[in-house]
Structures are given as structure tokens and as C-alpha cells.
Amino acid sequence: MTIxxxxxxxxxxxxxxxxxxxxxxxxxxLFYLSVVYLVKLLLKTLALLVVLEVCLxxxxxxxxxxxxxxxxxxxxxxxxxxxFTVKLAGHQRASYVTDDxxxxxxxxxxxxxxxxxxxxxxxxxxxxxxxxxxxxTLGSRVAELLLHDRGRxxxxxxxxxxxxxxxxxxxxxxxxxxxxxxxxxxxxxxGNDLDEMYLGRWESLPQSSGFVATWLTMHSxxxxxxxxxxxxxxxxxxxxxxxxxxxxxxxxxxxQDFLADRTAEIMLELARLAQxxxxxxxxxxxxxxxxxxxxxxxYRPYYDSDKEFNDLKAKIPEYAKRMSELEEHISRKLSDSGxxxxxxxxxxxxxxxxxxxxxxxxxxxxxxxxxxxxxxxVNSMPQTQ
Amino acid sequence: MxxxxxxxxxxxxxxxxxxxVLTAVELGIRLAFGNRVFGxxxxxxxxxxxxxxxxxxxxxxxxxxxxxxxxSIDAAGNRVTPSAPTSSTIPVIHLIGDSQVFxxxxxxxxxxxxxxQTKTGDRFRVINHGVPGYGPFAYRRLLQSIPATDWAVVVQxxxxxxxxxxxxxxxxxxxxxxxxxxxxxxxxxxxxxLNLRLFQLTSQISGAMIGGLKPVPINYDPHDSVAARxxxxxxxxxxxxxxxxxxxxxxxxxxPWDASLVPSRMRMYSPRLEKAISWVEFxxxxxxxxxxxxxxxxxxxxxxxxxxxxxxxxxLVATVIYDKLHERMLIVDANSTPPKPSNPxx
Numbered sequence: 171m172t173i174x175x176x177x178x179x180x181x182x183x184x185x186x187x188x189x190x191x192x193x194x195x196x197x198x199x200l201f202y203l204s205v206v207y208l209v210k211l212l213l214k215t216l217a218l219l220v221v222l223e224v225c226l227x228x229x230x231x232x233x234x235x236x237x238x239x240x241x242x243x244x245x246x247x248x249x250x251x252x253x254f255t256v257k258l259a260g261h262q263r264a265s266y267v268t269d270d271x272x273x274x275x276x277x278x279x280x281x282x283x284x285x286x287x288x289x290x291x292x293x294x295x296x297x298x299x300x301x302x303x304x305x306x307t308l309g310s311r312v313a314e315l316l317l318h319d320r321g322r323x324x325x326x327x328x329x330x331x332x333x334x335x336x337x338x339x340x341x342x343x344x345x346x347x348x349x350x351x352x353x354x355x356x357x358x359x360x361g362n363d364l365d366e367m368y369l370g371r372w373e374s375l376p377q378s379s380g381f382v383a384t385w386l387t388m389h390s391x392x393x394x395x396x397x398x399x400x401x402x403x404x405x406x407x408x409x410x411x412x413x414x415x416x417x418x419x420x421x422x423x424x425x426q427d428f429l430a431d432r433t434a435e436i437m438l439e440l441a442r443l444a445q446x447x448x449x450x451x452x453x454x455x456x457x458x459x460x461x462x463x464x465x466x467x468x469y470r471p472y473y474d475s476d477k478e479f480n481d482l483k484a485k486i487p488e489y490a491k492r493m494s495e496l497e498e499h500i501s502r503k504l505s506d507s508g509x510x511x512x513x514x515x516x517x518x519x520x521x522x523x524x525x526x527x528x529x530x531x532x533x534x535x536x537x538x539x540x541x542x543x544x545x546x547x548v549n550s551m552p553q554t555q
Numbered sequence: 556m557x558x559x560x561x562x563x564x565x566x567x568x569x570x571x572x573x574x575x576v577l578t579a580v581e582l583g584i585r586l587a588f589g590n591r592v593f594g595x596x597x598x599x600x601x602x603x604x605x606x607x608x609x610x611x612x613x614x615x616x617x618x619x620x621x622x623x624x625x626x627s628i629d630a631a632g633n634r635v636t637p638s639a640p641t642s643s644t645i646p647v648i649h650l651i652g653d654s655q656v657f658x659x660x661x662x663x664x665x666x667x668x669x670x671x672q673t674k675t676g677d678r679f680r681v682i683n684h685g686v687p688g689y690g691p692f693a694y695r696r697l698l699q700s701i702p703a704t705d706w707a708v709v710v711q712x713x714x715x716x717x718x719x720x721x722x723x724x725x726x727x728x729x730x731x732x733x734x735x736x737x738x739x740x741x742x743x744x745x746x747x748x749l750n751l752r753l754f755q756l757t758s759q760i761s762g763a764m765i766g767g768l769k770p771v772p773i774n775y776d777p778h779d780s781v782a783a784r785x786x787x788x789x790x791x792x793x794x795x796x797x798x799x800x801x802x803x804x805x806x807x808x809x810x811p812w813d814a815s816l817v818p819s820r821m822r823m824y825s826p827r828l829e830k831a832i833s834w835v836e837f838x839x840x841x842x843x844x845x846x847x848x849x850x851x852x853x854x855x856x857x858x859x860x861x862x863x864x865x866x867x868x869x870x871l872v873a874t875v876i877y878d879k880l881h882e883r884m885l886i887v888d889a890n891s892t893p894p895k896p897s898n899p900x901x
Contacts (some may be wrong), residue, residue, distance in 0.1 A: 334778055334779075370782075371781075371782035425788060436781060
């Protein structure tokens with residue numbers, strides 16, 4: 171017993187003695203004070219969050235600093251029935267309106283409009299229009315030329331989608347709108363579609379975005395800014411090299427050819443799903459450095475050193491040549507299957523304003539480029555030739 | 556209200572009480588589980604890809620999914636195959652793979668290599684080259700280090716080997732003998748913290764509760780057909796050289812994804828598929844999937860709530876591999892003494 175008592179005096183005893191010392195002390199006091207402290211802390215935190223939210227809304231002037239999108243059945247889509255303003259870096263403010271499916275449309279009153287006889291554009295951010303108003307998008311320009319009504323265009327596009335995702339988006343759209351379109355435009359964006367269909371699957375997308383995250387993305391500037399900050403701190407895109415197609419270094423030539431074949435197959439499947447449609451056209455948008463090697467210069471801010479940047483810049487001609495080979499390969503396969511293919515690289519080659527065709531911060535096309543593309547598409551249609 | 560020194564003392568009181576409670580819980584867990592760990596502590600860093608291997612002459616007594624496991628690593632850095640003959644003159648069968656071949660969730664006496672060794676007896680020495688987290692790049696590297704005249708069986712894992720084919724590198728690091736994710740937690744938690752049973756247990760429980768569902772394999776994901784095909788093309792090409800060099804002495808097989816055979820297990824994965832349809836199939840010279848499907852109930856071949864094979868599964872896999880080896884040995888070398896065909900596992 172003495173041993174136990176000594177052990178108690180050496181270990182637990184001093185702690186209990188210490189705990190008894192502060193005055194006043196009752197168990198009720200401790201519990202009460204703890205609750206009061208916690209509630210106070212919670213209220214102060216909430217007040218701070220509200221102040222931050224208000225400040226950030228003022229700073230952003232009510233616009234979102236990123237393009238919001240969510241995941242539905244593992245496919246990135248724009249938020250359905252939404253209306254918001256986006257102000258991306260290097261862009262003017264642009265407004266976005268979406269319908270039941272999350273397709274971009276001209277205005278909210280067209281959400282329930284008859285989708286038959288219109289122009290539907292399927293693709294990623296290149297189709298959606300990156301930080302530009304609806305009037306400047308490819309779909310709008312084509313609808314204006316073809317139907318003299320910009321409101322007849324509907325854009326099934328969202329950031330980070332690729333042709334394989336679009337198979338699922340288009341299937342959903344076809345169930346929603348079984349009518350015959352005047353024109354279906356399917357965009358293959360060589361800026362990142364091949365990369366996303368391959369490397370983008372390393373980590374799988376969730377089945378769908380959580381309700382809370384979706385709501386906060388649309389309604390809280392603080393949440394969006396914190397998400398951006400977290401991504402920057404994470405630096406989680408270590409496998410990606412800014413401005414360069416990841417398939418250039420992640421795959422060997424054989425594998426790249428194999429990927430190009432599979433991509434062509436997916437585009438053929440997309441074209442099949444796009445029926446019924448009076449015309450189906452595939453638009454291939456090249457990577458910016460395919461059109462002009464100096465386009466790569468705009469990615470310098472994303473690199474830590476001149477050496478790192480220049481080492482990659484030296485490889486651009488080789489990468490551009492390879493990407494053009496893949497483009498040629500895919501285009502030929504699609505044409506051989508009887509599909510109408512428009513290659514923006516051809517348009518860019520003929521243009522004397524190459525520097526104005528791509529944005530100065532990314533591989534996205536400018537409104538000037540969309541207009542040129544729209545002209546070519548409409549001129550290429552059998553009915554208008 | 557309290558203020559000043561008494562307030563500080565109050566906080567200290569809370570801190571000490573909490574520490575006492577946590578210490579008591581830690582001691583309680585250690586006592587209850589015989590001081591076993593809850594995470595596999597057998598790894599070491601290496602310079603070449605994939606950046607880690609098994610630490611030679613290591614023993615780890617651990618608890619996984621309620622089972623007490625004894626895991627030992629031999630002097631060469633391979634998992635011990637009990638009762639394997641030690642003579643260097645005996646022909647060798649190399650088993651190459653990831654956690655399935657290693658025997659994740661299994662004791663030394665329950666692995667595929669153990670069962671295979673039991674079947675071959677003293678005529679062959681089975682070496683278990685399985686390492687959790689390894690993929691096709693690592694398998695090829697191991698094959699290249701093995702004499703061309705030895706028998707080698709590459710056991711691929713349908714669940715994750717395509718995803719593991721993206722890169723030779725892994726997104727993991729080894730610290731304090733544990734394989735950790737390449738995250739701030741993996742980098743900065745001290746060994747003392749990593750070894751706390753309370754930390755290990757709460758990590759596992761919180762991971763199971765809020766970690767979400769596991770992704771379906773790329774080759775089964777309805778949105779990943781292109782990636783699956785390109786990766787499979789890569790995997791097939793990876794082994795071209797070794798196939799030519801080794802001929803019939805190299806055997807490929809694959810362990811089927813559990814949910815593809817046991818639909819009720821689809822609940823463990825996201826997205827939840829109505830039907831498991833694969834875009835591409837791994838090379839399988841043993842028709843492992845066919846053998847798995849013949850076994851009833853198939854679920855018994857896997858550990859509960861885990862994609863890894865159970866002792867019963869390991870025994871079946873060993874039987875199938877043994878029979879294929881027997882068949883190949885007859886073809887390859889008429890002068891060798893082929894092992895007799897085994898009885899099927901029931």
C-alpha cells in the first residue's frame with residue numbers, strides 16, 4: 171500500500187494539488203466559463219468573417235475572381251440557372267447566364283426557349299468564352315451570322331472539361347433537347363484537352379460537388395479567395411509545366427500517337443451523339459505556341475527563374491511541331507470519316523494579326539479569333555457555300 | 556470572472572488534465588493491443604525510383620482491421636517467406652507485385668509466397684518481392700535485377716496498377732519507417748507523434764469516416780476510357796524487353812478488383828457503378844478472374860472492407876500460379892523436375 175501511496179504522491183498527486191489551487195473554483199464555474207469563452211470566440215470569429223466578406227465584395231466590386239463550376243456525375247459543369255459576373259485577371263468584367271443544364275445562354279428569359287433549330291457549341295472553356303461576354307463567344311458569333319439571332323446559341327461548356335466529359339454532357343443535353351439543331355459545333359482544344367483526358371485522370375473527380383461548397387462558391391467571396399489562396403499555397407500542380415502540354419513530357423511518341431487515335435475516336439462518338447443536327451462541325455483549336463513560338467513568352471511569370479523558362483522555351487519548336495503532327499493526325503482521321511473539320515491553325519496562318527488571336531495570359535482565343543472562326547465555320551457549311 | 560494569474564493557471568489546469576487523459580488513453584491502447592502499431596512500419600528511403608523499399612531485417616507487429624499481424628522483412632529487404640529453403644543452389648521463383656503480393660493485411664504465414672512455397676517444397680525457393688505502393692515501373696525495375704534464367708511471376712493489381720503507371724515516382728515519402736503521403740503532415744509530424752498509437756488510431760478512424768470513398772479503378776471509370784487505354788498501352792509496352800529476354804519463364808497475372816466480382820462492395824467506391832465494365836484488361840496468363848469466379852463465396856477471397864486478398868484468396872492465387880508454373884516448366888525444360896499439379900482450393 172505504501173508503494174502505491176508513494177507512487178500516487180509522485181505522479182497524480184501534484185497535478186490534483188495544482189488543479190485545486192486556483193480560486194474561486196467549482197465544477198459549475200469551470201463549465202460555465204468554458205461555454206462563455208467558446209460562445210464569445212465563436213461570435214468574434216463570425217463578426218470577423220462578415221467584415222472580411224464585406225471587404226472582399228467591395229474589392230471585387232461584386233464580381234467573382236474565378237470562373238465558378240461544379241461537378242455533376244463526375245463531369246465539370248457550370249452552375250445551373252445561375253447569373254453572375256466574372257472578372258478574371260487581364261479581362262474586362264463579363265456576365266454569365268446559364269440554363270437548367272448549366273449551358274451558357276444570352277439571357278435569363280431564354281432559359282426555357284425552344285432549343286430546336288439553334289446553334290449548340292460543345293467544349294471546354296474555349297467554347298464557354300473565358301472571361302468574355304456572351305456576345306463575344308464563338309456560339310454567339312456563329313448564331314448571329316447563321317440565324318441573325320445571338321439568342322439562338324447555347325454553349326455546353328465548362329472549365330476543365332474535355333471531349334470525354336462532353337460525351338456525358340451531350341447525352342444529358344440530348345435527353346433534355348431532342349429537337350434538331352441547325353448546327354452543332356464540337357470543339358477540340360489542343361491547349362489542354364489531350365492532357366486532361368490523360369493526365370487529368372490521375373486523380374479522379376468526385377461524383378458531385380458538395381452542396382455547401384457549391385453554395386459558398388456562388389455566394390461567398392471570402393470562400394472563393396480562401397480557395398484560391400489554398401491552391402497557391404498547396405502548389406499541388408507540380409506535375410504541370412505552365413504553357414506546355416503535359417503530354418509532351420508525360421508520354422513518349424508512341425503513346426502520343428495512341429492518345430491521338432483515341433481522341434479521334436471520342437470526337438467521332440461526340441459527333442454521333444450530336445445528331446440529330448442539320449450540320450455537325452468539328453473545330454480544332456491549336457495550342458498557342460503551335461501558331462507562334464513567341465506565344466510562350468506570356469507564361470514567363472509562372473516560372474521561378476530565367477533559366478528554367480529558357481530551357482523550356484528552347485524546346486517549344488520541337489513541341490509545336492509535334493502538336494501539329496498530332497493535330498494533323500486527328501484531323502485526317504475525322505475528315506476520312508466524313509466529318510467537317512475546321513482547323514483554327516489554318517485560319518491563324520492566313521491571318522496578319524496572329525498576336526491578337528490568343529489572350530495575353532492564356533491559350534484562350536480572343537473575340538477577334540472567334541469572329542474569324544465563326545466566319546470560316548459559316549462559310550464551310552454546305553448550305554451556305 | 557477570473558483574471559490575471561488565476562486565469563493562466565486555469566488554462567494550465569486544462570492543459571495538464573488533457574495531457575493526463577491523453578496519456579492514459581495512449582497507455583490503455585498500448586496495453587489493450589500489446590504495444591502493436593496500427594500502421595506498417597517497415598519502410599526505408601532509397602535513392603532510385605520509386606524512392607522507397609522495405610527496410611532489411613525489420614519486424615513489425617501490427618493490428619489491421621482487428622487482426623493481429625506479424626510482418627518480417629529479411630536481410631535482402633524482401634518480406635520473409637516462411638519455410639523457404641536457404642540454399643543458393645535451389646532454383647528461384649520471384650513473385651513481383653505490390654501490396655497484394657507483399658501481403659497487406661496478412662501475416663507472414665498467410666501470404667501468396669508462403670502458400671506457393673508450401674506447394675513447391677524444397678525444390679524451389681520463393682522470393683516475395685511485393686512492396687506496397689509499387690506499380691508497373693517498379694515491377695520492371697525488379698525484373699531487370701533478376702537473373703534471366705530464374706522464374707518470375709508478375710502479379711498485377713487491377714485496382715490500382717493503371718493509376719500507378721502514370722509515373723515512376725510516387726507521391727509518398729518514408730519517415731520513421733512509415734510510408735507517408737507527400738503532404739505537410741507527412742513531412743513535419745515528428746517520429747514521436749507518428750508512433751503514438753492514439754495518433755495512428757485516430758488517423759485511421761478519421762480517414763475512414765471523413766476520407767471519402769475510394770476511387771474506382773481507371774479502367775472501370777465511365778469517364779476514363781482514354782486514360783485507361785493509353786495507360787494499358789504503356790503497361791504492355793513496358794514489359795516488351797523482359798518478355799523477349801525471359802520467354803516462358805516470365806508469367807503475368809492479375810488480381811481482380813474486388814467490386815468487379817462482388818457487387819455489394821461497390822459501396823466502398825466512388826462513383827458507384829451499376830455494373831463494373833472494364834475498358835481494358837490486364838494481361839493474365841493464368842485466368843485469375845476465372846478462378847476467382849469459380850470460388851464460392853467470392854467475397855471470402857478478400858479481406859473485409861478492403862480490396863486486398865484474404866488468406867483464402869492468397870492460397871487460391873498461389874494454387875493458380877503453381878499450376879501455371881508447372882505447365883510452363885513442362886514446356887520450358889523437359890529435364891527439370893516439375894512440381895505436381897496441386898489440388899484446387901475449397
